[in-house]
Amino acid sequence: MRKLIFILAVITLSGCGYKFNGASIPPEMKTVYIQPFENVAQLVVPRLSTDLTEAFKDRVRTQSRLNLITASTADATFEGRITDYTIVPISIQDNARPIAGANRMTITVSVKYTNKIKGHEKESFELPFTAFTDFSLAGQTLQAQEKALIDKVTIQLTENIFNRAFAQW
Numbered sequence: 001m002r003k004l005i006f007i008l009a010v011i012t013l014s015g016c017g018y019k020f021n022g023a024s025i026p027p028e029m030k031t032v033y034i035q036p037f038e039n040v041a042q043l044v045v046p047r048l049s050t051d052l053t054e055a056f057k058d059r060v061r062t063q064s065r066l067n068l069i070t071a072s073t074a075d076a077t078f079e080g081r082i083t084d085y086t087i088v089p090i091s092i093q094d095n096a097r098p099i100a101g102a103n104r105m106t107i108t109v110s111v112k113y114t115n116k117i118k119g120h121e122k123e124s125f126e127l128p129f130t131a132f133t134d135f136s137l138a139g140q141t142l143q144a145q146e147k148a149l150i151d152k153v154t155i156q157l158t159e160n161i162f163n164r165a166f167a168q169w
Helices: 002-015 048-062 141-168
Strands: 031-034 075-093 099-113 123-136
Touching: 031 099, 048 075, 048 099, 048 141, 075 123, 075 141, 099 141, 123 141
Parallel strands: 031 075
Antiparallel strands: 075 099, 099 123
């Protein structure tokens, strides 16, 4: 009996347009254009722009029904700039010989989302998004960890941008 109730609930909710991934994309929206994220941070990591852009495209591809196109005539567009990339110590290990016990990598992206669907223009925004991860250099160099750290922060950033544009939480 419980299985039957569960199945009926799923069918009812799916018929109402509810999506379990949280995305609430207008049915009229079919295409999206994601402009490459420009890197204007003081500290520039060469692949960060490409990696962030591709990670965001992958998120849209896998978590929505939208088609990515390479023209600004899409139903929605994303433009972004990496405005900050920092690595700073957040705790000191030894007062006599100050050494960072932990560090924080922070990336900030300014994103402009334009929803061109009639009646949904108010959903457009231009906002900064910031994400960070803490790490230690004990036993490893920054260069050895940097790609994995950037990937971790990128996952947070792309999730936050996607949710702000499409989840409407």
